[in-house]
Amino acid sequence: MLTLVEQIIFVLLALASAYFALRSADRIRRIVRRGRGAEKISLADAARRAWDAAAKFVTLSPTWQTRFWPSLFHALVAWGFVFYLLVNLGDVLNAFLPGYRFPTSGAAPALDGVYHLIADLLSVGALGGLTALLLRRFALNSRDFAFLESTLVHPKAKAGIRRDSAIVGAFILTHVGSRFLGETFRLAEHGADPWQPFASALSFAWDSLPLGALTVMQHVCFWGAIGTILLFVPYFLYSKHIHIFMAPLNFFFKPERKSIGQLEKIDFDDETLTQFGATRLEHLEWPALMDAYACIMCNRCQDACPAHVTGKALSPSALEINKRYFLNDEGAALAAGKESGPTLLEFAISAEAVWACTSCGACVQICPVGNEPMRDILDIRRSLVLMDNQFPDLFQTAFKGMERQGNPWNVGPSARLEWAQGLNVPTVEQNPDFEVLYWVGCAPATDPRARQTARAFVQVLNAAGVNFAVLGQREACTGDSARRAGNEALFFQLATQNSEVLQEVMDGRPRRIVATCPHCLHTLKNEYPDFGAQFDVIHHTQLIAELMAAGKIRTDPTRTANVAFHDPCYLGRHNRVYDAPRQVLQGAGAAVTELPRNRTQSFCCGAGGAQMWKEEEHGRERVSVNRLNEAIAAGQDTLAVACPFCMIMLTDAATAVKTDLQIKDVAEIVAAGLDARPA
Ligand code: SF4
Numbered sequence: 001m002l003t004l005v006e007q008i009i010f011v012l013l014a015l016a017s018a019y020f021a022l023r024s025a026d027r028i029r030r031i032v033r034r035g036r037g038a039e040k041i042s043l044a045d046a047a048r049r050a051w052d053a054a055a056k057f058v059t060l061s062p063t064w065q066t067r068f069w070p071s072l073f074h075a076l077v078a079w080g081f082v083f084y085l086l087v088n089l090g091d092v093l094n095a096f097l098p099g100y101r102f103p104t105s106g107a108a109p110a111l112d113g114v115y116h117l118i119a120d121l122l123s124v125g126a127l128g129g130l131t132a133l134l135l136r137r138f139a140l141n142s143r144d145f146a147f148l149e150s151t152l153v154h155p156k157a158k159a160g161i162r163r164d165s166a167i168v169g170a171f172i173l174t175h176v177g178s179r180f181l182g183e184t185f186r187l188a189e190h191g192a193d194p195w196q197p198f199a200s201a202l203s204f205a206w207d208s209l210p211l212g213a214l215t216v217m218q219h220v221c222f223w224g225a226i227g228t229i230l231l232f233v234p235y236f237l238y239s240k241h242i243h244i245f246m247a248p249l250n251f252f253f254k255p256e257r258k259s260i261g262q263l264e265k266i267d268f269d270d271e272t273l274t275q276f277g278a279t280r281l282e283h284l285e286w287p288a289l290m291d292a293y294a295c296i297m298c299n300r301c302q303d304a305c306p307a308h309v310t311g312k313a314l315s316p317s318a319l320e321i322n323k324r325y326f327l328n329d330e331g332a333a334l335a336a337g338k339e340s341g342p343t344l345l346e347f348a349i350s351a352e353a354v355w356a357c358t359s360c361g362a363c364v365q366i367c368p369v370g371n372e373p374m375r376d377i378l379d380i381r382r383s384l385v386l387m388d389n390q391f392p393d394l395f396q397t398a399f400k401g402m403e404r405q406g407n408p409w410n411v412g413p414s415a416r417l418e419w420a421q422g423l424n425v426p427t428v429e430q431n432p433d434f435e436v437l438y439w440v441g442c443a444p445a446t447d448p449r450a451r452q453t454a455r456a457f458v459q460v461l462n463a464a465g466v467n468f469a470v471l472g473q474r475e476a477c478t479g480d481s482a483r484r485a486g487n488e489a490l491f492f493q494l495a496t497q498n499s500e501v502l503q504e505v506m507d508g509r510p511r512r513i514v515a516t517c518p519h520c521l522h523t524l525k526n527e528y529p530d531f532g533a534q535f536d537v538i539h540h541t542q543l544i545a546e547l548m549a550a551g552k553i554r555t556d557p558t559r560t561a562n563v564a565f566h567d568p569c570y571l572g573r574h575n576r577v578y579d580a581p582r583q584v585l586q587g588a589g590a591a592v593t594e595l596p597r598n599r600t601q602s603f604c605c606g607a608g609g610a611q612m613w614k615e616e617e618h619g620r621e622r623v624s625v626n627r628l629n630e631a632i633a634a635g636q637d638t639l640a641v642a643c644p645f646c647m648i649m650l651t652d653a654a655t656a657v658k659t660d661l662q663i664k665d666v667a668e669i670v671a672a673g674l675d676a677r678p679a
C-alpha cells in the first residue's frame with residue numbers, strides 16, 4: 001500500500017505518461033493511414049484474425065524458424081513481459097486498495113498460488129533471457145546486427161539500434177528486477193511462500209534487515225518496477241520495443257493474400273490515377289508503414305536474403321529500419337497530411353539494391369512480425385518503371401519481346417510449338433474436349449535446355465493417358481517477369497490478353513491448368529483471378545504425384561538415380577508446394593537428399609524478380625553459384641529442380657564452376673524411369 005503522497009505522485013505521473021503515449025499513438029495512427037489502400041475486415045473475419053494473431057503472439061511461432069537460442073531467450077523475455085501486464089495491474093491495485101492482495105486476497109488460495117508461481121518463474125526466466133540477449137548483442141558482438149558497407153543505412157541507425165537495445169534492456173532489467181526484488185523483501189517480512197520458490201530462496205538474504213528497512217525497500221522496488229514503466233512509456237513508442245503491440249496488430253490487419261508474392265492490380269483504365277508505384281513513403285501500401293513500426297530490427301530477413309548473402313547492396317532489414325528512423329525524425333509532415341519529403345531512394349534503399357531483389361520471398365517468410373519488405377521493393381520498381389522510365393538497360397529487350405512477340409526471348413508465336421516436334425501434343429483446336437490444359441510457358445517453349453522439361457512432361461502425360469491440350473500459338477508470356485520488374489502496364493496487357501484466351505478455351509467447364517513453370521503457376525493461380533481468369537491451376541509435380549498415387553504411372557526404379565532436391569522459391573515459399581516434388585522423386589525410386597537450406601528456408605537460384613533478364617548486381621558471388629555449391633556439397637550426382645528458371649540458372653552455374661553435377665527437372669527424372677510395361 002502506497003502512502004497518500006506516493007499515490008498522488010503516481011496519478012500525476014500516470015496522467016502525464018498517458019498523455020504523451022496517446023499523442024504518439026495518434027501520430028502513428030495518422031502516419032499509417034497515409035499509406036495506400038484500406039483493409040475492410042468483416043466481423044467474422046475479425047474473430048478469426050484475432051485468434052490467429054493471438055496464437056502467433058502467445059506461441060511466438062514465427063520466431064522459431066531460425067536462431068533457436070536467441071528465439072528461446074526472447075520467448076522468456078516476451079512471455080514474462082506480457083504476463084507482467086497483469087502483474088503490474090495487480091501491483092497497482094495492491095498499492096491503492098487497503099487490505100487487498102491481487103488476485104483474490106486469499107479467497108481462492110489455489111488461484112493466488114498459481115498466479116504467484118507463474119510470476120515468480122517468468123520473472124527469473126525474463127531476467128535470465130534478457131541477460132543472455134544483452135550478452136549476445138554487446139559482449140559477443142554478433143554479426144547478426146552488421147550491415148554491408150554498400151547498404152544504405154540511416155546515419156542514426158547503427159548507433160541508434162545499439163542505444164535502443166541498451167535502453168530497452170536496462171528498462172526491462174530494472175522493471176522486472178525491481179518487481180522480483182520487491183517480492184523478496186515482502187516475503188522476508190511475511191515469510192516464505194512455496195508458490196514463489198525463487199523469490200522465497202532470495203528472501204532469506206534479507207533476514208538480518210529490520211522491519212522498517214524491508215518496508216522501505218518494498219516502496220523503492222515498487223517505484224523501480226512501476227515508476228520505470230511510467231517514465232518509459234513515452235519513449236517506448238519511439239523505440240523498437242513498440243513491436244510488442246505493433247506485431248500483433250500487424251498480424252491482425254495484414255491483408256490476407258493467396259500467396260506472399262501476390263501483387264495488387266493497378267487499374268490503368270482509371271484516369272484519376274496519377275501515381276503508379278511508390279516514390280515516397282505515403283505511396284506505399286498502408287501495411288508497409290505499419291511494418292516500419294513492427295520491425296524488431298533483428299536482421300533475420302537480411303540473413304535470409306540471397307542478395308545480401310552474396311554481397312549485394314540490398315538489405316531488407318535496412319529498408320525497414322531506414323523507414324522507421326525517417327518516421328521518428330520526420331514523420332510530423334506525414335502525420336499532418338503533407339508530402340513526406342525525400343523519395344524512398346534518397347533515404348530508404350538505393351536503386352542498386354532495388355534491382356538486386358529476386359522477389360524470392362525469404363524476407364517475408366522469415367520475418368517474426370509479419371513484415372513484407374519485398375512488396376516495398378516491387379512497389380518502388382513500379383514507380384521507377386512507370387513514372388520515371390528508369391530500369392536496367394537489358395530489361396528493354398525482354399520488355400520488347402513480351403510486348404511484341406509475347407515472349408521475353410523475342411521468339412515469335414510461330415515457333416511456340418517447336419519444342420513439341422515428334423511428340424503427341426494436341427492443341428486446344430485439335431482436342432477441344434481436353435481435361436487438362438498444359439500451360440507450357442515461355443522458358444519450356446523456347447530455351448533449349450528447358451524444352452527438355454516440356455518434352456519429358458508430355459511423355460509422362462501420354463504414358464499416363466491424360467487427356468490434355470496446349471494453347472500453341474495462342475499462349476503468350478504470363479507477364480510474371482514484367483510484373484516483378486515493375487512494368488505493371490505490360491503485365492496488365494499480357495494478363496488481360498491471356499485471361500480472355502483462357503476464358504474462351506476453358507469454356508466454363510471444370511478443367512484444370514497445369515504449368516511446368518512455378519512463375520506461370522503463381523501468376524495464373526494467384527494474380528489472373530483479378531483479370532477474370534479464375535481456374536484450378538496446379539504444378540506439374542502435383543499432377544504427376546496424383547497420377548502416381550492413382551497407379552497411372554509406373555517407373556523402373558533401377559533407372560532412377562538418387563538426387564538432391566532444390567525447392568524453387570515460387571513453388572515452395574510462394575505457393576507452399578513442398579511435398580509433391582519429393583513424393584514424385586520417391587515414387588520414381590529416388591532417395592532424396594535434403595539440402596541444408598530447404599522448404600521454407602530454401603535459397604534462391606537467382607533468376608526470380610526478373611533477374612533472369614539483366615546482369616546480376618555487383619556483389620561477392622553469384623546467387624546461383626552459392627546455391628550450386630550447396631548442392632555439390634550434398635554429394636549426389638544429380639540435383640533435381642522443378643522450375644525452368646532454376647534449371648537455366650543452376651545449369652549455367654554448373655558450367656561456370658566446372659562440376660559434373662547434373663541438373664534435371666523432376667519430370668525428366670520420371671520420364672527417364674518410365675516403365676514400358678502397361679500400368
Ligand atoms: S524478396 Fe528475397 S531477394 Fe528480395 S529482399 Fe526479400 S529476401 Fe532479399
Ligand code: SF4
Nearest residue numbers: 295296298299301367
Ligand atoms: S523486417 Fe522482420 S526480419 Fe527484418 S529486421 Fe525487421 S523484424 Fe527482423
